[in-house]
Amino acid sequence: MKKRYYLLFIFGFIFFGCSRNNTEDSIVETTVANFQFSVNGILTTNTFTSAYKKTHTIHIGTDKNDTSFLISFDENGHFGKIIYTYQEPISGAFKKFTTFRDNSSSNFNFQLISYDAVNKRVKANFSGYIYFDPTNINSESKFINGSFDLPVKEYVPPIYNIINEAKINGVYWRATNTFQTREVGNFHNITLQSVNDEIYKIMISFRDENGNTTLPGVYNFTNTDVIKKVQIAKYNQSTMTYTYYNCSGTIIFINLWNYCIQGTYNFTGVNPSNPSDVITVENGNFKSEYNPFY
Numbered sequence: 001m002k003k004r005y006y007l008l009f010i011f012g013f014i015f016f017g018c019s020r021n022n023t024e025d026s027i028v029e030t031t032v033a034n035f036q037f038s039v040n041g042i043l044t045t046n047t048f049t050s051a052y053k054k055t056h057t058i059h060i061g062t063d064k065n066d067t068s069f070l071i072s073f074d075e076n077g078h079f080g081k082i083i084y085t086y087q088e089p090i091s092g093a094f095k096k097f098t099t100f101r102d103n104s105s106s107n108f109n110f111q112l113i114s115y116d117a118v119n120k121r122v123k124a125n126f127s128g129y130i131y132f133d134p135t136n137i138n139s140e141s142k143f144i145n146g147s148f149d150l151p152v153k154e155y156v157p158p159i160y161n162i163i164n165e166a167k168i169n170g171v172y173w174r175a176t177n178t179f180q181t182r183e184v185g186n187f188h189n190i191t192l193q194s195v196n197d198e199i200y201k202i203m204i205s206f207r208d209e210n211g212n213t214t215l216p217g218v219y220n221f222t223n224t225d226v227i228k229k230v231q232i233a234k235y236n237q238s239t240m241t242y243t244y245y246n247c248s249g250t251i252i253f254i255n256l257w258n259y260c261i262q263g264t265y266n267f268t269g270v271n272p273s274n275p276s277d278v279i280t281v282e283n284g285n286f287k288s289e290y291n292p293f294y
Helices: 002-025
Strands: 034-039 051-054 057-061 069-074 079-087 094-099 108-116 121-131 141-154 163-168 171-174 177-183 186-195 200-207 217-221 229-236 241-244 246-257 260-271 274-289
Touching: 034 079, 057 079, 057 141, 079 108, 079 121, 079 141, 163 200, 186 274, 200 246, 200 260, 200 274, 217 229, 229 246, 229 260, 229 274
Parallel strands: 051 141
Antiparallel strands: 034 141, 051 057, 057 069, 069 079, 079 094, 094 121, 108 121, 121 141, 163 171, 163 274, 177 186, 186 200, 200 229, 217 246, 229 241, 246 260, 260 274
């Protein structure tokens, strides 16, 4: 009888011991998320538990121009923009501030410390001014600084692989911030203007879907064309102005649908003030949304 109790004790010890170990092994540690954001030295209540990635873009907050908060950049650390809606402490009025749009690396400090694509984690810090008018460095501004160390969640957006990329004088370039303008006096002529945090801007001009849209096809263009063309401009930080090059080449519109455009381009730009200053743009590839009502 004693021998039987002894064997039952041994089996029970092994069973419960293994069960406890298996339970401990199944525990998954909660991923720590760190986010801090200060305005004029005052820590805000903004908090985020994850960043999001679509194609090459990583963002915190909703990736829309009408958002109240956004930090965007690409996986290589090229900065996109920060949007922040500030509430005035006395009047209670809301004002939207954005990082300066042109050559932003010279006007704002964004440092991607690490992006781990395998373990899906991103870490960065930032500091600098945001402006009421992102095109006017003399407009009302706020100083911001902060940092984050967040897990990254990947998702497929409704329109996949939004991009504008090319080789500029043999060096790879990819946009991190795109905005649209319209021709004065002709609302349906749109130009999508794409920048990253460096000196170049590439502009794609076409006619929108609400006004005898630009049709898919191959278009050879010169600098005098108003639409169905591509241009390049180079930013001068000392004068804070662009030099717009006289451009000629070929653009292929592959598809225009549901307020999106897609295509390719190759062209050459010549500085109008210095004919020896030539920019060659090759292997251009774009797929972009636009706003038909703005």
